[in-house]
Amino acid sequence: MGAFQSSPGQPEYVDLKEKTGFSISQIRVLHTRFKLLGHNGETLKRDHFNSIPDLACNPIRSQIIEAFFDRRNFRQNGEGPVDEIHFEEFLMVMSHFKAPSPRMIEERESVRREKLRFIFNMHDTDDDGTITLEEYRHVIDELLSLTEDLGKDTAKDIADAAMREVASTSMAHMEPDEFFEGITFEHFLKVLFGGP
Amino acid sequence: MISIYCWRIFVMCCGEQTWATSRMEMGAKEKNQQLYKPCNGIIAKKPPTSLQQDLKELRGSASCPRSEPQFEMADIFFFCRRGVESILDDEVTKRFSSQELDSWNLLTRSNYNVRHISLRLTVIWGLGVLVRYGVLLPLRVTLAVTGIGLLVVLTTLLGFLPNRELRFSLSEKIHLMCHRICVRALTAIITYHNRENKPKNGGICVSNHTTPIDVIILANDGCYSMVGQVHGGLMGMIQRAMVKSSPHIWFERSEVKDRHLVAKRLSDHVADKTKQPILIFPEGTCINNTSVMMFKKGSFEIACTVYPVAIKYDPRFGDAFWNSSKFGMVYYLLRMMSSWAVVCSVWYLPPMNREEGEDAVQFANRVKAAIAAQGGLVDLIWDGGLKRAKVKDAFKEEQQNLYSKVLLGEQDERDLGDDQH
Numbered sequence: 001m002g003a004f005q006s007s008p009g010q011p012e013y014v015d016l017k018e019k020t021g022f023s024i025s026q027i028r029v030l031h032t033r034f035k036l037l038g039h040n041g042e043t044l045k046r047d048h049f050n051s052i053p054d055l056a057c058n059p060i061r062s063q064i065i066e067a068f069f070d071r072r073n074f075r076q077n078g079e080g081p082v083d084e085i086h087f088e089e090f091l092m093v094m095s096h097f098k099a100p101s102p103r104m105i106e107e108r109e110s111v112r113r114e115k116l117r118f119i120f121n122m123h124d125t126d127d128d129g130t131i132t133l134e135e136y137r138h139v140i141d142e143l144l145s146l147t148e149d150l151g152k153d154t155a156k157d158i159a160d161a162a163m164r165e166v167a168s169t170s171m172a173h174m175e176p177d178e179f180f181e182g183i184t185f186e187h188f189l190k191v192l193f194g195g196p
Numbered sequence: 197m198i199s200i201y202c203w204r205i206f207v208m209c210c211g212e213q214t215w216a217t218s219r220m221e222m223g224a225k226e227k228n229q230q231l232y233k234p235c236n237g238i239i240a241k242k243p244p245t246s247l248q249q250d251l252k253e254l255r256g257s258a259s260c261p262r263s264e265p266q267f268e269m270a271d272i273f274f275f276c277r278r279g280v281e282s283i284l285d286d287e288v289t290k291r292f293s294s295q296e297l298d299s300w301n302l303l304t305r306s307n308y309n310v311r312h313i314s315l316r317l318t319v320i321w322g323l324g325v326l327v328r329y330g331v332l333l334p335l336r337v338t339l340a341v342t343g344i345g346l347l348v349v350l351t352t353l354l355g356f357l358p359n360r361e362l363r364f365s366l367s368e369k370i371h372l373m374c375h376r377i378c379v380r381a382l383t384a385i386i387t388y389h390n391r392e393n394k395p396k397n398g399g400i401c402v403s404n405h406t407t408p409i410d411v412i413i414l415a416n417d418g419c420y421s422m423v424g425q426v427h428g429g430l431m432g433m434i435q436r437a438m439v440k441s442s443p444h445i446w447f448e449r450s451e452v453k454d455r456h457l458v459a460k461r462l463s464d465h466v467a468d469k470t471k472q473p474i475l476i477f478p479e480g481t482c483i484n485n486t487s488v489m490m491f492k493k494g495s496f497e498i499a500c501t502v503y504p505v506a507i508k509y510d511p512r513f514g515d516a517f518w519n520s521s522k523f524g525m526v527y528y529l530l531r532m533m534s535s536w537a538v539v540c541s542v543w544y545l546p547p548m549n550r551e552e553g554e555d556a557v558q559f560a561n562r563v564k565a566a567i568a569a570q571g572g573l574v575d576l577i578w579d580g581g582l583k584r585a586k587v588k589d590a591f592k593e594e595q596q597n598l599y600s601k602v603l604l605g606e607q608d609e610r611d612l613g614d615d616q617h
Contacts, residue, residue, distance in 0.1 A: 033284060036293060052289055053582055054282035059596045060272065064279035097280050119272060139272065143599055 016088060019075075020095040030094060034087050043084035044068075059143050063122050068093050072121045079127050113189070120185050130182030133163050288578045291487050294515045328534045336381045336533040343377035344430075348437040350374070355440030364470075367441035368419050375415045384538040386413055393544035394418055395473040395503035398466055400495055403505040404567055405477035406485040407518040408525070409532065410507055413540060420475035421445060421465060431525075443471050455494060466500045473503065478560065479580045484517040485509050487574035491564045493556040501547045504563050506571035510539040543570045 013027050022030070037052070038044045049055060049065045058064065068085060071078035074092045085093075096118045123131045123139055137159040163183070350370045357363045379386070394417070395401040401420060403410060414420060423445045426435060435446050445461055465471055478491035485508065496502065509516040514535025518528050532538060545566055550559045561577075568575035 054286040058279045060275050
């Protein structure tokens with residue numbers, strides 16, 4: 001708490017604006033939030049996210065938090081998890097949720113792909129580019145509660161049914177013994193939007 | 197006299213302040229609005245609706261006719277968006293740090309984004325520092341020392357008086373006098389509203405909690421019995437002295453855990469109509485004066501009249517919030533004494549009683565709502581203890597439950613559909 005704190009001046013914000021598409025005032029707001037969450041530190045760790053009560057209510061909070069620490073979401077073509085993130089990385093992940101501005105049709109497609117990629121990465125926890133049955137089942141488990149009405153088997157059934165549907169749409173021919181590897185990103189897109 | 201002096205200086209600086217404000221925060225209005233409202237433009241946030249409604253909307257908008265795998269995947273979007281919304285802005289974490297101001301009050305501590313704007317502003321700020329640390333602070337510290345010293349000495353002396361009646365009336369006067377000195381030491385400019393509702397003997401006074409100074413501010417206007425844990429050091433000495441002349445309730449640390457013992461001591465005190473009203477802060481911790489958090493129900497279980505009091509500090513003159521994780525008591529007091537002043541309003545609300553068929557929790561919420569409404573604070577259901585503790589898993593399970601119910605509803609429809617194939 002010295003007399004004058006350092007804060008990113010205009011040039012750094014401009015740089016971030018180019019990369020993420022947020023406006024300067026939005027970046028400033030996010031920076032204040034970043035500092036509040038991280039108690040004025042340089043980086044955020046998973047614990048800092050755990051201290052938000054609203055987030056603690058969310059059934060898939062661990063997936064959401066992991067998404068912030070996943071290099072695939074930093075748009076730098078990296079892979080694997082990190083332990084702490086700086087403000088730039090925080091902004092990168094947030095930019096996935098940016099409301100789309102009125103743009104050309106092609107850009108809108110690529111924006112949509114990016115957002116779906118984010119969701120895909122959230123399901124695909126082992127970074128291998130496919131969502132396997134186990135991973136999908138895990139997500140559904142998180143969403144559902146362990147009440148008696150909806151037993152553990154029901155969750156399994158939902159996951160299995162979903163995977164079967166996807167398999168039947170994406171692989172026209174499947175031998176009875178053939179093992180379905182998992183949903184790739186292309187299948188994911190096709191299932192959700194029935195398009196290329 | 198000192199307060200008038202401070203006021204004059206502040207008015208002088210006010211002219212410069214407005215100019216500084218507009219220079220310093222071009223677009224600040226926009227920024228500050230975004231701080232308190234959902235951040236428009238960063239993500240598209242909708243007004244809060246129920247889980248069912250949102251999910252229906254989401255599923256209805258999906259284009260693919262296939263219903264099964266799709267609705268699970270699309271549901272993720274909903275929870276994901278909700279999660280990121282709370283990361284972006286939530287009601288609770290921002291209550292545990294100081295409020296941000298619309299315009300700068302020439303205290304670097306209340307400005308997170310200090311940059312060099314102009315020479316003129318820096319000069320004024322420098323003058324302000326000189327005045328605050330060179331003139332105001334020494335005066336205030338002297339007063340504070342005098343006040344506390346007098347309190348300790350006089351109350352101890354009073355303890356030797358045999359006559360109970362005399363001791364009681366003298367103790368009231370001494371307490372009032374010493375608290376008034378302490379209030380001057382902080383240059384607290386207090387406005388009391390609705391004094392006809394002041395707490396009477398045999399009742400409990402409850403108030404929202406921002407800082408330990410709340411105690412001095414309330415005790416300035418009337419005599420209360422304090423409730424609290426026994427401390428060591430300077431605080432302990434003050435506590436021991438105070439209890440010699442009037443009935444305060446200090447607990448040993450071990451006793452605090454035993455709720456029945458606590459409740460009994462409070463009830464006994466309240467039943468004795470000659471004793472002063474008890475002062476309790478049901479939030480249990482300091483909140484930053486923009487909201488009122490959950491009131492713990494213990495004090496509302498005792499059968500007696502409750503006198504609610506709302507305290508609101510004016511943040512422009514100094515930030516009164518004690519962030520106990522950031523700095524300790526002595527540093528906090530020095531900060532308070534080197535701010536411009538502590539300006540606050542105290543509202544005495546009409547007394548409330550527990551109604552028929554109302555349990556302690558509902559009564560507590562009713563009182564809390566009244567205090568929040570009067571003080572212009574946000575009424576939150578969250579527990580102030582979240583400052584240090586984590587949220588219970590029960591909340592997460594509730595959300596899971598809700599979602600399961602929605603799925604079950606869909607499940608029944610789907611089963612019917614399957615049968616038809």
